[in-house]
Each structure stands twice: as structure tokens, then as C-alpha cells.
Amino acid sequence: MPGTLARRLLVASSLLLVVFLGLAGAALDHAFRQSSDRATRDLLMSRVLGLLAAAEVQPDSAISMRGDLPEERFYRPGSGLYARILDGAGQTVWASPSVAGWAPDDSLPVKPGERRYDRLPGNESGLARLRFGIEWELESGALPTYTVEVAESLAAYAAELGRFRREIGTWFVILGIALVAVQLWLLSYLLKPLGRAVDEIAAMEDGQRERLSDDFPSELRALTGRINDLVVQERSRTTRYRETLDNLAHSLKTPLAVLRSTLSAKGEPPPELAGPVDRIDDIVAYQLARATASGHHGLASETVDVTELAEATAAALVKVHGDKPISCELSIEPGLAFRGDRGDLAEVLGNLMDNAWKWAAGQVRVSARRHNGLSVVVEDDGPGLPPNPDALLDRGTRRDLRPGGQGIGLAVVRDIAADLGGSIEAGVSPLGGARICVQLPPERASGPAG
């Protein structure tokens, strides 16, 4: 599942929040309706009792009202408050003036003592109705039964419910927003150490830090401590690796040097011996240079000042090619840095600049700038590359190349560039000679090659 931890947490807890608030809302709604239902029932009952208090039964069982009805709305037709009194046969014996034309079809009488509460569909919000059965003892000793029916419009109730729901809704929205906000704050508070770890790792990659700090929460410390250990291990492994290679180089090449000097001690060495020695020398030189290159990447890598290294290389070459008056122009973007291994960059600059020095008539130009990582261009005013320069850059030709030519140096540069995910290009310089351009991508995008 893609996305960030923060998003996962936010989505999960927001879902939880919606479910929780939804259930709470439903429960509150239910409770409100229950209680207002009870209130309606009580209200209707009190109206029934009010009517009964005002009612008088005539000897002929007819009903009349003494004085005013308890509620003004009983007089207004369509006011939403209706009352009727039915006799035992279901015939209307009295109706409030408000009833005018209202006649629910199932106004059946109920047994004495029974209260029947129900709802009727009506205009807009419907009606709540209460029927109450009574027995009325007359002076004659007769016991006629009546049903008092009171119905009241639920419009007020519906309005109340609507108001309640709106209010609940508003509060829940406010509550929800507040909870999400708190959650976001909590999240950022919880994730802050993680963010700091990420920042510190970035700082390590940029070479501003040696290791992660030790004051992380204990849950993270297991991770950050391990990263620190890994970086230390990686650094010491690289150092050990280089030392091993150095030892290997020393123990391979010194005997070769002895062999070669012994061969040439007695004049011109026999070609059947000198040839293989040269060949072994070439292979050893190439493979060692290859193996030494691209020692480490990522967290264990360093920030290399390109200007400084190029200047040191130029100074070294001025010494080495002391008899050759070369004017070397360094045009390097100020503050340009290479993220990676100093040895790799030294190898690239050294080989390219040494070739340029060897072939140049009098002028060498080294330019470097930030372009998709690092772009280094080395040019000279020499005779230029052979007609098919790509052959020099081709892996297959490396064994046939003699040291001292463009050969091994370019092959090593090509391999380093390839290892770092970069490229090398050969062409013609405006100075008249060769122009080699090496492109090294930014490290984080490339990663180590297998």
C-alpha cells in the first residue's frame, strides 16, 4: 500500500471517527425521538383529561362542553389540534370546531380504560393521535362507553427534531474538525523524530553529518543505531578493501618489476618473455584500477571539492610533465561539489587530464559544471582521437591497449562512469584536439551498480 505513514494513520483514524460520530449521532437521534414521543403522548393525555373535565353527558348520552375548551386551537378549523368523542358504536357524539371535515377512516372506539396511541398520515408531518376509552356513569345508572380522541399535528415536533438534528450535525462537524486537527497535531508530534531522522540521513548524504544523533525515542533508536553501525562498518570495510587491494597491487607488481628489470639487465629482453610480462602488467594494472574504483556510495560517501581536486591534479601533472610547457585552463563552477568517492573523481580527472597533457601541443582546458549531477569536459589542442574514438571506449578493446596511450586510462574512466550510472563521450574540441566529456549523475538517483 503506497502513501505515507501519516496518510495511512489519517485515513484509518478518520474512518474510525466517521463511524464513531455516525453511531453517536444515530443513538442521540433515537433517544431524542423516544423522549419527544413520550412527551407528545403525555401532552395528548393531558388534553384528553382537560376535555373530560369540561365534558358533560346529557341524559340522552349526548355530550356537551361546559364553558370554554381548554385550548384555543380546538376552535380553529385546520389548526392541527383536533378532538372528538365517539360513543360505543363509533358514532361521533362531539367534535371540536377545529375538526371541520377531518375524518380519519379508522376512528374506532377503544375499550374503556384503554389508551391507544398512534400516528396518522396527514398533511406535512402527520398527526399523533391518542384514543382513550372511558365509562361514564349516568344518574340513571346507565354506563355508556365513550372514546375520547385527540389528534395533534406533529409539525412542531418535526421542527424540533429538525432543529435538534441540525444542532447535533453542527456540533459533530465542529467536533470532527477539532478531532482531525488534534490528530494531525498528534501525528506530526509523533512523527517528528522520524522526520528528524530523515533530515539527518539527508545531511549525512550531503556530507554535513558523520552519524545520526543518539537522542531519538527508544523505538527509533534501534533503527538509527543500526544505521550508524552500518555506516561505520561500510567505511571500515571500504578502507580494508582498499588496503587489501594495495597489498595485492604491491605483491603483484613488485615481482613484475623485478622480472622486468632482470629481463632488461642483459640488454634487450627476449620478446617471448617481455611480451607476456607486458601483458600481465596491463591486465593487472587495468583490473586493479577497476577494482579500486567505486569503493563506496550513499551514506558512506563524501563531498569532494571539484576545484581543489582539479587544481591538485593539474599541479601534479605540471610536475610530472615538467618539460612540457602546457597552459592549463580550469573553468570550474565555483563551489562545485561531487557527492561520491574522492578516488573515483581523482581517477576520472587524473586519467583524462593526463591524456590531455600527453597529447596537447600547448593547451589543455578542463571545465566542470553542475548538469544532471556533474559534467566534466577535458579538451586539448593535440592531434585528436583516432577516426573511430568509440573503439577506445568499447569494453572489448581494453586488452589490446598499451599503457601510455589513451588506452587504459580511458577504459577505466569509462568503467567508473558506467558504474556510477553516467556516460562518456568523445569528440573534437574547438581547441583542435580531443574532447572527452564525462557525465556523472547525482548519486541519490543512481545508487550503486552491481
Place this chain on the structure above:
Amino acid sequence: MRLLIIEDETPLRASVATRLRDAGYVVDEAGDGEEGLWFAREYPQDLAIVDLGLPGIPGMDVIRNLREDGVAFPILVLTARGRWEDKVDGLGAGADDYLVKPFHMEELLARVQALLRRAAGWSHPVLVSGPVALDTRSQEVRVENRKVDLTSFEFRVLECLLMKAGDVVSKAELTEHIYEQDFDRDSNVIEVFVGRLRKKLDPEGTLGPVETLRGRGYRWTLPRAGQPD
């Protein structure tokens, strides 16, 4: 010219030393850094060849020590590591040139000659001074384009004087640049060599190339030439 080679691999050191002696140099051999530093302090060296992979004091530290001692002679580094980072750092630490092992002996000799010559302020392999021309590569000496045959010792004396043309070279200095041990410090030998040189280079006595400064030594008097600047 007196050279110092510091290399722990005995056969290699021996064959390099032999080749250098054949080429007319006085050679001190050291098997480790400590011995090398002793030779460098004890004898006036003109150049040192230092192997970087030395036991004990690492070659890089030997170079730094020498430079800290105020030593100005050129240093040629021998290294098994062909890494540019090491080359750049080594040259930055005070070395003047490097050779990656295994090297060709002639390449080593050419580098040594070039370094010596450059250190003496000569930028061309043929040292030309007046009508005298000394080719450091072929070890040929010509005066007005006439080849002059010199013995090995005479050649060494001439090379030493010519390299330091214009400066006074003491007899002791000349002796040390010609003999490996100081067992024979008879300055008369030097006088004999200088006398023979004068005769061979200047049979008519018109040039007067070598001046004798009483009690101080000798000086090459002819002006340097052929230096493309």
C-alpha cells in the same frame, strides 16, 4: 651525481642501482625508510627514488620527512598503486614524479635524468653551455660539434659542474658526487680529473670553461644556453 634509492625489494633495488651506476651515477641503497632518511641526511644527494610501499616508515612519510628537513632535491616515487588519488596526493606531499611498477628501466633512467636536469635549472635534455654540449640521454659530449671521449669519472665531474653552472662546487662536494664511500678523500684525484677535462674540452686553452677558486672549489664559467623559455 649522487642518487638515493629506498626500496625494500632487494632484487629490484639491486637491478635499479646497477643500471643507475652503469649510467654514471653514484648510488646509495636503502632497504627501508629509516635507513633512507639516514643516507639523505648524511650525504649530499641530488635525487631520491622512494618506494611508497615500504616496511616501517611509509614512503609517503619519508617524503614528508625529507621535505620537512628542508631537502630540495627531486624525489621520484615508485608505487605499485596506480591510483590517481595516490599519485596526486604523493606529488602534493612533495614528490616530483612517479613511476608505477612494474616500470621499464629505461623509463626510470629517463625520468631520473629529466628530474636532475630540471632541478639544476636545465629544461632541455642537452645541456649547452658555450660551444660545449652534454647530452644527458646518450651521455655524449661535444665541443663545437666535435665529439669528445671522456672516461666515466671525467664525465661525472663535467656533468656535476655543468649542472651547477655558475655556482661554486667544492672539491668535497665533487668527491661525494663521484664516489659512493668517503674512503678516498684525496682531493688530488679531483684536481687530476679537472685538469684532464680542461685538456679534452679546451685543448687550445681559449675557452677556459672551468675556473679554479683557491680553497673553495671549481666553477663552470661558460654561460648556459639553449634554454627555451
